[in-house]
Amino acid sequence: MAKLTKKNKALAEKLGDNQQLYGVDAAIQLLKDLKTTKFDESLEVSLNLGVDPRHADQMVRGMVVLPSGTGKDVKVAVFARGDNAQKALDAGADKVGAEDLLEDMQAGNLDYGRVIATPDMMGVVGRLGKVLGPKGLMPNPKLGTVTPNVAEAVKAAKGGQIEFRVEKAGIIHGGIGKLSFSNEALKANFEAFVDAVVKAKPSGSKGKYVRKVGLSSSMGPGLKIDLAEVQGA
Known part of the structure; x- marks a missing residue:
């Protein structure tokens, strides 16, 4: 100091x-x-x-x-397909994917402050429990990070949530x-x-x-x- x-x-x-x-x-x-x-x-x-x-x-x-x-740039990853994937990208998500994003995270690429998923993607995300859980990144419906409204969730994460x-x-x-x-x-x-x-x-x-x-x-x-x-x- x-x-x-x-x-x-x-x-x-x-x-x-x-x-x-x-x-x-x-x-x-x-x-x-x-x-x-x-x-x-x-x-x-x-x-x-x-x-x-x-x-x-x-x-x-x-x-x-x-x-x-917060004064910080929060990197956001989103598990989504189709229209929801595009909505997440349009909202400012840094990385959007499905099985490809799963493989990327399994390889150790976990430089994210928030991970969001649509409900239909939890079968894929669930395989990352041992990876995301200890880092406090596992999507959770009670926290609004498992949601069909991915655009809203991404904007909240980027906007100070x-x-x-x-x-x-x-x-x-x-x-x-x-x-x-x-x-x-x-x-x-x-x-x-x-x-x-x-x-x-x-x-x-x-x-x-x-x-x-x-x-x-x-x-x-x-x-x-x-x-x-x-x-x-």
């Missing part, structure tokens, strides 16, 4: 006790002020939830469209943009992400659902967000 300037040392001192709580606006601005790297760092949100994902009725998983986008999924410790992480975004754009993404997680509260969650929320940048500190500013927490 680059050496802190006098200004940034002073800002770092403002962090003080790591138990300090921040408003969303203040946290975003502070992370921008503390940035010392030359590359465009990502802004990341984390939520500690009152769930135990080892139990099926406490799993938290879903999709959310970030209104300001991301997946969230709770980890073993009951934590969800998500990248919600770049520090080069305006503060307003980052806050809008933050609110959309948190709202989606809140709405995805599982039936098995008892007691307080959202227990902690944090914001951090790729190379910056983690800041704790005041839950009073988190709607639905």
Whole structure:
């Protein structure tokens, strides 16, 4: 990490006790002020939830469209034939195919951020379970990645839709943009992400659902967000 300037040392001192709580606006601005790297760092949100994902009725998983986008170019592969294949290409899919795409992925070509399939293609896609599953790329109807509306799914993936999924410790992480975004754009993404997680509260969650929320940048500190500013927490 680059050496802190006098200004940034002073800002770092403002962090003080790591138990300090921040408003969303203040946290975003502070992370921008503390940035010392030359590359465009990502802004990341984390939520500690009152769930135990080892139990099926406490799993938290879903999709959310970030209104300001992600700042990343997501490569999308689509399993489809005929008209659906053409619709996927027209919508901006990077790779579309059937058995040929299967063979390509079996050969190790898996440089994709999203894999989508029409329902009739799941017999082919199912053969890739051991390949796509561990990477979190297996098409899933609950997430809208197994769908007859491939054009809509491709546009969503390209337009800022991301997946969230709770980890073993009951934590969800998500990248919600770049520090080069305006503060307003980052806050809008933050609110959309948190709202989606809140709405995805599982039936098995008892007691307080959202227990902690944090914001951090790729190379910056983690800041704790005041839950009073988190709607639905």
